[in-house]
Amino acid sequence: xxxxxxxxxxxxxxxxxxxxxxxxxxxxxxxxxxxxxxxxxxxxxxxxxxxxxxxxxxxxxxxxxxxxxxxxxxxxxxxxxxxxxxxxxxxxxxxxxxxxxxxxxxxxxxxxxxxxxxxxxxxxxxxxxxxxxxxxxxxxxxxxxxxxxxxxxxxxxxxxxxxxxxxxxxxxxxxxxxxxxxxxxxxxxxxxxxxxxxxxxxxxxxxxxxxxxxxxxxxxxxxxxxxxxxxxxxxxxxxxxxxxxxxxxxxxxxxxxxxxxxxxxxxxxxxxxxxxxxxxxxxxxxxxxxxxxxxxxxxxxxxxxxxxxxxxxxxxxxxxxxxxxxxxxxxxxxxxxxxxxxxxxxxxxxxxxxxxxxxxxxxxxxxxxxxxxxxxxxxxxxxxxxxxxxxxxxxxxxxxxxxxxxxxxxxxxxxxxxxxxxxxxxxxxxxxxxxxxxxxxxxxxxxxxxxxxxxxxxxxxxxxxxxxxxxxxxxxxxxxxxxxxxxxxxxxxxxxxxxxxxxxxxxxxxxxxxxxxxxxxxxxxxxxxxxxxxxxxxxxxxxxxxxxxxxxxxxxxxxxxxxxxxxxxxxxxxxxxxxxxxxxxxxxxxxxxxxxxxxxxxxxxxxxxxxxxxxxxxxxxxxxxxxxxxx
Ligand code: XCC
Ligand code: SF4
Numbered sequence: 001x002x003x004x005x006x007x008x009x010x011x012x013x014x015x016x017x018x019x020x021x022x023x024x025x026x027x028x029x030x031x032x033x034x035x036x037x038x039x040x041x042x043x044x045x046x047x048x049x050x051x052x053x054x055x056x057x058x059x060x061x062x063x064x065x066x067x068x069x070x071x072x073x074x075x076x077x078x079x080x081x082x083x084x085x086x087x088x089x090x091x092x093x094x095x096x097x098x099x100x101x102x103x104x105x106x107x108x109x110x111x112x113x114x115x116x117x118x119x120x121x122x123x124x125x126x127x128x129x130x131x132x133x134x135x136x137x138x139x140x141x142x143x144x145x146x147x148x149x150x151x152x153x154x155x156x157x158x159x160x161x162x163x164x165x166x167x168x169x170x171x172x173x174x175x176x177x178x179x180x181x182x183x184x185x186x187x188x189x190x191x192x193x194x195x196x197x198x199x200x201x202x203x204x205x206x207x208x209x210x211x212x213x214x215x216x217x218x219x220x221x222x223x224x225x226x227x228x229x230x231x232x233x234x235x236x237x238x239x240x241x242x243x244x245x246x247x248x249x250x251x252x253x254x255x256x257x258x259x260x261x262x263x264x265x266x267x268x269x270x271x272x273x274x275x276x277x278x279x280x281x282x283x284x285x286x287x288x289x290x291x292x293x294x295x296x297x298x299x300x301x302x303x304x305x306x307x308x309x310x311x312x313x314x315x316x317x318x319x320x321x322x323x324x325x326x327x328x329x330x331x332x333x334x335x336x337x338x339x340x341x342x343x344x345x346x347x348x349x350x351x352x353x354x355x356x357x358x359x360x361x362x363x364x365x366x367x368x369x370x371x372x373x374x375x376x377x378x379x380x381x382x383x384x385x386x387x388x389x390x391x392x393x394x395x396x397x398x399x400x401x402x403x404x405x406x407x408x409x410x411x412x413x414x415x416x417x418x419x420x421x422x423x424x425x426x427x428x429x430x431x432x433x434x435x436x437x438x439x440x441x442x443x444x445x446x447x448x449x450x451x452x453x454x455x456x457x458x459x460x461x462x463x464x465x466x467x468x469x470x471x472x473x474x475x476x477x478x479x480x481x482x483x484x485x486x487x488x489x490x491x492x493x494x495x496x497x498x499x500x501x502x503x504x505x506x507x508x509x510x511x512x513x514x515x516x517x518x519x520x521x522x523x524x525x526x527x528x529x530x531x532x533x534x535x536x537x538x539x540x541x542x543x544x545x546x547x548x549x550x551x552x553x554x555x556x557x558x559x560x561x562x563x564x565x566x567x568x569x570x571x572x573x574x575x576x577x578x579x580x581x582x583x584x585x586x587x588x589x590x591x592x593x594x595x596x597x598x599x600x601x602x603x604x605x606x607x608x609x610x611x612x613x614x615x616x617x618x619x620x621x622x623x624x625x626x627x628x629x630x631x
Contacts, residue, residue, distance in 0.1 A: 012245065012398035013459065016321045019396055025345045027317050028338065032455050044585030045079040051197035060585055071197060079586035080206035081195040083562065087210040088191040090563025093333055094524055095184045095221025096356070097261050099153055101228045104263050104369055106146035108232060109139055113267060113372040116142050117234040125227060129161060142231070149224050153184045160184070160216060162223045166534050169543035170572055174215070177600055179208065179570060181216035188213060203588045211570040211601070218530055218567030225524035229262050229300065236303035236407035236521060238416075238514075243302075243309035243488035246401030248324050252290035253281050255383045256310055256319050259331035260522065262300040264353055264367050265293070267376035268329060269305050277380050284387045289380070294319065295334045296522035299484060303407035303521055311489070312460070312482035313557075314453035320348050323394035327383035331367070332357045334452075334558065347389035349382055404493030406519040408478070410531050416512045431535040433512070438536070438548065439631050442504040444474045445548030445622040448529040449483045449517075450564065451556035454579050460486040462554035462578045462611040467492055469615035471516040474502035475622060478532070481523040483554065492517040526564055530571055545572030545602025548625040550618050554578035554611060569603045574621055576606045576614055 020027050041047040041057045048069050049055040058075040059065025068074055073081075108114040116122055116138055122145060126133045131144050152160055159180040163171065174180045181187045191213050194200040200209070230236070248254045255272070257265045271277055272289045281289050292310035293301050301307040310319050313334055319325055320342045327349040328339055335352075340361035343350040352359050353367035353375075365382065367375045408416075417433040426432055437443045447470055453459055463486040470477050471492070479487050487493050492500070498509040501516040509516050520528045529551075537544045551568040553561055556579055565575045583589045598604040606621075608614040 012400045013318065015396070015398060016245075016318050020321055023321070023345055023394065025321065025342055026338070027321075027342075028314070028336070028455060031338070041585075043582055045082050045582035045589075046075050046585030048073060048078040048081070050081065050195065058585065073201065076203040076586040076588040077201050077206070079583050079589045080203035081200070083581070083583055083589065084191050084195050084206045084210045084213075086559040086562040087214050087566050088188045090558065090560040091184070091213050091217035091221060092188050093560050094217050094225060094563065095153065095188070097332065097524065098221040098225035098228065099150065100261055101225055101232065101263065102146050102149040105228050105232055106143055106150065107369060108142055113270075114232060114263070114369070116231060118231050121227065121235060122231045125231070146228075149228065152220060152224065154186070155183045158182065160220045162219045163215070165531065166219070166571070167537045167543060170534070170537070173543070173572065173601060174570075177208070177211075179212040179215060181212050181220060184216045184220045187216040203586065204592060207589065207592050207597070210566050214563045214566030215570050217563045218527060218571060222524040223527035223530070226521070226527045230409065233262055233266050233300075234304050235411055236409045237412050238405050238407045239303070239306045240403060241302045241306050241308055241406050241488065242401045242403050243311070243485055244401040245311055245315065245318060245322060245397065246399045247290075247292050247308035247310055248319070248322055248397045249290045250324060250395060250397055251287040253284070253286045253288070253384050253387045254290050254292060254325045255380065256292055256294055256325055256328040257297050257301060257307070258294040258316060258328055258335060260296045260333045261331050262297070262304070263369060263372070264329070264331045264376070265297045265301045266304075267367075267372045268380060269301055269307060270373060271376035271380045274377065277377065277384065280381065280384050281387070284384055286384070286387050289384065292319075296481060296524070297331070299406070299481065299519075299522040299525075303519065309485050309488060312453055312485040314455070314459050317342055320346060322397050323391065324397050326386040326390065327351055327379075329353065329379055329383070330357070333560070335359070346394060347386060347391060349386050351379055351382060353379065402489050402491045402494070404488035404491065404519065405495065405515055406484070406488065406493060408514070408518040408520050410528050410535075413518065413532065416514050419513060420511050431532065431539055435536050435539045437504075437508055439540070441626070441631065442474070443476055443508060444504075444619075444626065445550070446476045446478065447550045447552055447618060448526065449477055449479045449487075449552045449554065450481050450523065450526055451553035451561050452482050452558055454555045454557040456579055457555045457609075457611075460489065460555075462614075463487065464490045464492070465611040466552060466554050466578075466615045466618075467517055468500060469612070470618070471497070471501040471505055473619055474504040475619070476505055476508070477517040478520050478529055479517055480520050480525045480529070484519045484521070487517045488519060493519045523560060523564065526568070533571070533573060542629075543572055543602060546625065546629060548622040548629075549573055550621060551575040552578070552614070552618060554614070565605065569597060569605060570601050572602045574603045574606065576608060576618055578609060578611060578614055580607050580609060
């Protein structure tokens with residue numbers, strides 16, 4: 001099934017690239033070619049431009065050329081500083097997204113656009129955080145909980161609240177290492193301070209700081225992003241969706257929703273269902289309004305509303321190339337500025353909405369949360385009115401698309417697991433059945449496959465190859481972000497895909513009624529993965545690092561991914577990177593990441609660009625962990 005997919009998929013991609021040539025449109029591949037070989041210093045992380053005495057480049061050959069920057073910084077320090085700054089930027093991105101969601105919850109009201117959709121989750125969180133709930137209006141509770149969350153970003157004392165959710169053994173590791181993050185913004189600021197010229201000059205200390213800051217992402221910003229989105233927009237439940245550019249519909253107004261925060265996209269979904277908008281679409285000659293998601297926004301709206309997925313990161317230009325898109329609506333993160341020149345070649349409107357991500361040449365229609373639906377309608381109206389400008393002769397929509405099931409929140413997974421619980425023997429509503437099958441060896445382990453697309457690897461190829469190898473070897477896969485969209489496109493989130501699984505996993509899938517690859521959502525939803533791993537560890541009275549689990553980022557590219565990788569390792573889970581990070585210029589940093597960090601956190605980094613070799617390494621590491629446990 002998926003082999004066939006890969007070849008079909010490449011065909012549609014090739015057709016669109018040919019169309020790009022015909023239409024005189026430049027794509028990322030043209031720009032990648034124009035870039036020629038990447039800068040060798042940048043690639044190794046040994047270029048420093050932190051101060052104006054530089055830029056300083058360290059010669060990669062020991063004893064030859066400059067071995068220190070003008071200030072005396074060594075390659076180790078320069079590499080570690082650069083990496084730490086990537087972690088800070090990634091943490092800032094996930095967390096600033098979360099901050100906005102918390103603000104939205106703070107303005108939620110019974111008669112406003114933003115409401116509380118998962119009261120139970122809110123009440124549970126309120127009691128976790130010691131907020132009084134009896135005899136109180138749910139919105140009053142929401143506002144108090146939101147304010148506490150907002151204080152997590154800048155509180156002067158204490159460490160982050162969500163860390164308490166981790167297994168006791170993990171908390172002890174964090175305490176011993178002294179890496180419990182304090183306020184989120186504080187950790188980010190500390191890294192920026194410590195990497196300023198003349199501050200930290202010790203690689204290990206910088207990596208230590210990076211882990212603490214990254215934990216402020218995974219167990220702070222990202223977790224707030226997930227939990228608060230669930231409370232506001234609903235906790236996802238499994239639902240069918242379709243993915244790939246074939247979801248675009250020639251007869252409808254096509255709107256691409258691209259970016260990250262669900263607040264905008266939720267309102268666009270509501271606006272598109274509005275009778276007034278539907279009527280307007282008919283009036284301009286369209287059969288309706290077809291929303292299609294992209295990147296993490298695509299994941300957010302597909303798992304809560306079944307909005308189809310146009311594609312992942314690398315397909316943003318491709319979508320416009322179809323000539324059938326009336327508008328690309330974006331908020332923040334992972335948006336190519338090239339969407340300006342490329343949309344200019346078609347009738348497509350490129351609409352930015354966030355003051356945090358304005359792009360020269362785009363149409364900026366600001367999304368105001370306090371009049372959210374009204375703002376969203378204005379944006380949708382622009383798209384509809386643009387339908388008449390579509391040039392028929394420029395339209396080519398590839399037919400490929402796949403169906404799949406998405407929306408496996410932790411709650412949804414536990415509900416599925418309940419299917420195999422005998423209530424006379426075991427409690428319902430726990431992770432126990434998963435722990436049991438792992439212990440028994442029916443499942444050898446579990447991996448999270450996450451992250452982006454990167455032109456250094458063939459599009460989606462590494463994601464899919466690794467996923468297939470995992471499930472064939474009875475390792476269940478959970479996935480988020482652009483990796484998750486690759487999985488849907490390849491048909492791997494289909495329940496049918498169990499025929500590609502090993503016998504143990506296939507049986508589990510059948511009994512529990514799940515696909516072998518579970519779509520858990522967007523990248524902030526990696527916090528869901530942290531939660532599941534933690535729950536299994538608690539159940540087995542183990543630490544995360546004891547479990548036969550791993551994180552894999554086959555095609556990562558963003559700073560956010562670097563933050564994720566660091567918090568996953570700091571959480572005790574091995575992380576396999578399919579793209580080499582810019583750290584090879586320092587033996588010390590390489591040694592810490594791929595070796596010494598294990599003695600600290602119980603997990604380490606593996607760097608391997610060949611997806612098949614990477615998959616083998618994951619499998620043998622999983623077996624190693626099983627052996628240590630004696631299971
Ligand atoms: Fe962006 Fe989140 Fe990467 Fe995809 S996976 S390219 S970060 S959209 Ni997060
Ligand atoms: Fe060069 Fe040091 Fe300035 Fe970096 S901080 S640019 S290594 S002088």
